[in-house]
Amino acid sequence: MSDNAKQAANTSDLSRRSFLTRSGVIGVAATLESCQTLRQAPPREQAAETPAGVPTVPVTLHINGIAHKLDIDTRTTLLDCLRETVGLTGTKKGCDHGQCGACTVHVNGRRVNSCLTLAAAVDGDEITTIEGLGQPDNLHPMQAAFLRCDGYQCGYCTSGQIMSAVALQNEPCGPTDAEVKELMSGNICRCGAYANITAAIQEVRKKA
Amino acid sequence: METFQFIRATDIQTAIRAGSKVNEGEPVPQARFLAGGTTLIDLMKLDVDQPQRVIDINRLPLDKIEKMADGGLSIGALVRNSDLAHDQTVKDNYTVLSQALLSGASAQLRNMATTAGNLLQRTRCVYFRDTASPCNKRDPGSGCSAIGGFNRNLAVLGTSEHCIATNPSDMNVALTALEAMIHTQNSSGPREIPISDFHLLPGDTPHRETVLQPGELITHVTLPPPIPGSKSLYLKLRDRASYEFALASAAVILARDGDKLKQVRIALGGIGTKPWRCPKAESVLTGQSISPQLFHAAAEAALKGAKPQSENGFKIELAKRCLVHTLHLLTA
Numbered sequence: 001m002s003d004n005a006k007q008a009a010n011t012s013d014l015s016r017r018s019f020l021t022r023s024g025v026i027g028v029a030a031t032l033e034s035c036q037t038l039r040q041a042p043p044r045e046q047a048a049e050t051p052a053g054v055p056t057v058p059v060t061l062h063i064n065g066i067a068h069k070l071d072i073d074t075r076t077t078l079l080d081c082l083r084e085t086v087g088l089t090g091t092k093k094g095c096d097h098g099q100c101g102a103c104t105v106h107v108n109g110r111r112v113n114s115c116l117t118l119a120a121a122v123d124g125d126e127i128t129t130i131e132g133l134g135q136p137d138n139l140h141p142m143q144a145a146f147l148r149c150d151g152y153q154c155g156y157c158t159s160g161q162i163m164s165a166v167a168l169q170n171e172p173c174g175p176t177d178a179e180v181k182e183l184m185s186g187n188i189c190r191c192g193a194y195a196n197i198t199a200a201i202q203e204v205r206k207k208a
Numbered sequence: 209m210e211t212f213q214f215i216r217a218t219d220i221q222t223a224i225r226a227g228s229k230v231n232e233g234e235p236v237p238q239a240r241f242l243a244g245g246t247t248l249i250d251l252m253k254l255d256v257d258q259p260q261r262v263i264d265i266n267r268l269p270l271d272k273i274e275k276m277a278d279g280g281l282s283i284g285a286l287v288r289n290s291d292l293a294h295d296q297t298v299k300d301n302y303t304v305l306s307q308a309l310l311s312g313a314s315a316q317l318r319n320m321a322t323t324a325g326n327l328l329q330r331t332r333c334v335y336f337r338d339t340a341s342p343c344n345k346r347d348p349g350s351g352c353s354a355i356g357g358f359n360r361n362l363a364v365l366g367t368s369e370h371c372i373a374t375n376p377s378d379m380n381v382a383l384t385a386l387e388a389m390i391h392t393q394n395s396s397g398p399r400e401i402p403i404s405d406f407h408l409l410p411g412d413t414p415h416r417e418t419v420l421q422p423g424e425l426i427t428h429v430t431l432p433p434p435i436p437g438s439k440s441l442y443l444k445l446r447d448r449a450s451y452e453f454a455l456a457s458a459a460v461i462l463a464r465d466g467d468k469l470k471q472v473r474i475a476l477g478g479i480g481t482k483p484w485r486c487p488k489a490e491s492v493l494t495g496q497s498i499s500p501q502l503f504h505a506a507a508e509a510a511l512k513g514a515k516p517q518s519e520n521g522f523k524i525e526l527a528k529r530c531l532v533h534t535l536h537l538l539t540a
Contacts, residue, residue: 057214074214074262077249097250098317110290110319116249117320120214121242121264164316171315172294185450186314 059123063088064132072119079103081119082129090130090159094188101187104160104167105129111167113186130159133166141204142166149200153191161187165201169208177202210258213237217265220393220425226263228395228423241265241425243286244320246313247330255339256346270324270427273297279433285324285426289379290315292323302431304440304459308382308477311444314451324426327380327390327406328418331373332453334358344370345414356518361453364514364523366481371414372517374478375407376453381477382442384485385459386431394424407482435471438463443534444477445526454478456527458534467497469539476510479527486510489531503535504528 050056055074060067061081068086079096082088082105091114094102098116105114106128134140139147142165152158164187173183177198189197217223227239237260240248251257270284273295281297292298293309313321335341335353342351354362354372363374380403388403401419408416420426444457457477463470472493474486489510496502507528514524 054211055213074212075209075252097253098246101314101316104316111316112320113246113316116246116317118214118242118245118249118262118264120216121245121266123216168315171290182450183315186316 057120059120061086061119061122061127062125063127064129070119074118074120076119077115078105078107078117078119078122078127079114082114082127088129088131092156092159094157094160099188100157100160101164102157102160104163104187106163106167109167109170111164128163130163133162140166141207142169142200145200145203146197149196149203150193151197151200152189152193157187157189157191161189161197165197165204168201169205175205180205209252210255210260212252212259213261215261215263217263217268220268220270220427223263223265223268224393224395224423224425226261226423227425236423237261239263239422241324243322243325244288244317245325246317246321247325247328251330251337254337256337265425276430281431283323283429283431285322285428287323288319289313289321289323289326290318293318301434302382302386302440304385304442304461305379305382305431307442308378308444308457308459311442311454311457312378323379323429326377327383327403327426327429328420329375329377329380330417332376333362333373336373345373345410345417348413348415354517358519359517360519361455361478362517362520363481364479364516364520364527365476365484365511366409367515367517368410368412368414368481370412371410371481373410373414373481374453375480375482376478377483378442378444378454378457378477380407380483381457381475382459383429383431384475384483385440385461385473387473389430389432390426391428391430392420392424392426394421398427403483404485410481435461435463435473438471439538441534441538443530443537445530446478456523456530458527458531460531460534460538462493462535462538464498464539469493469496469498474506474510474531476527476531479511479514479523486531488512493535498539500532500536503532506535507531 050073056071057074058071060069082091091105092102094100096115098113103114104111107122107125134143142162168183173179180198180201215226239261240259242262242264271286272284274282276282289309293306299306333354335343336345341353344352352371362372383403390401390406392399406418438461440461442459444454446452446454454477456479459475461473472490474489476484489506492506492509511524511528
């Protein structure tokens, strides 16, 4: 690791993502010294340039209470729109085929797989992502319970697990662990943190 | 994913026109209606389906569950699987349908998937989903990779030398036992199709899966009034306890008169190229006194003519036991 990267890593208010992004940029700058200009990321609210002739569609997405007016490639999934266009990277891409649940978000209060949802099809709908649930200094009770119960290892599936768990509170679900597991079966955790995930959900349900 | 034109349908007629093969004399590019998208978007990402036009029908007023004057139930094409499963009338009067829906997919997918979309769910055959492999369903005339290939989860009933793909839906199995009627509309008007006539056997045209014509839109599904005094059950056997397709499943509705079976309807899932109604097993049971021997005879009748492939022969015995166990549970 370069000195700059070490310095960056020591900065206490740095998120894991911005650290990785910056250290990546430092790495590129160090190896490609002849490179005169580093390309800027496209500004938010503007889809990455759509090639000529590719059909686009105007949409207004209400994400975590904020309206985003966008003109997007018709193929854009809600998942890619959230991550690449709007810059909300808390929602994760796992399988991209509706099999793992990492991309789970709420549309009008119901949990869905954002990887199989076309952004154009949720025009005008209310979308909630993990960023809209709570903040580091003001966690949603389910986020706090996952922390307390250690409901993760690598953390990649966690935002999807939490979005599912929050939605589950408003769905018909019996009191037992088995019933919770059945309704959480669409969220895969390859680290196998299932026992603690179930414990976190049950902790919140018992307090409710 | 290939590019496509995206159209938001605001009313049924607009949707049908946009999806029809010819619109005011102009040929329309290959079009697909988009409801929940859980099958369509998945297959478009794999390049298995490459529509040039996608018509979003999610805003059409087809999302109601309504009791009908004759005592039956009308289910809108866009009713989500989770809403249908938890509807009180469905839970009380059509238990087998609620159970089948809740045994399928995951909670998220059930929130997205619709009644009409589930009727049109595509097979999970791995070769259909892999554009590098020959598949008569995806690419007519290219051959069937599943025959002699990985076919553990494929069909033993209704197969042909061209295709052995299973219909993967749980909902369709319950709707088949319930004798659902599928209501559609196209440019020449509405029509009704009994579910037993809706899905096609593969024969030598496995790419044709239903009797729907281009631009024909499913508007709703109706269920006849429940059989008085009947009980129903959906039993699904699979490799995992949850979130897995059926290896074998049974939807059974029966009405008793003491020890005698007055009326029985049976459909099997996971083993057929279409949702599999079992009229022969039904007639073995009807009017007879309940006994383990009778149930076994019905199971033999249901699976008569089943053809095992290289890896899925076990399903024949599994389906028989699935049906026998369901009958035991319903008459215990």
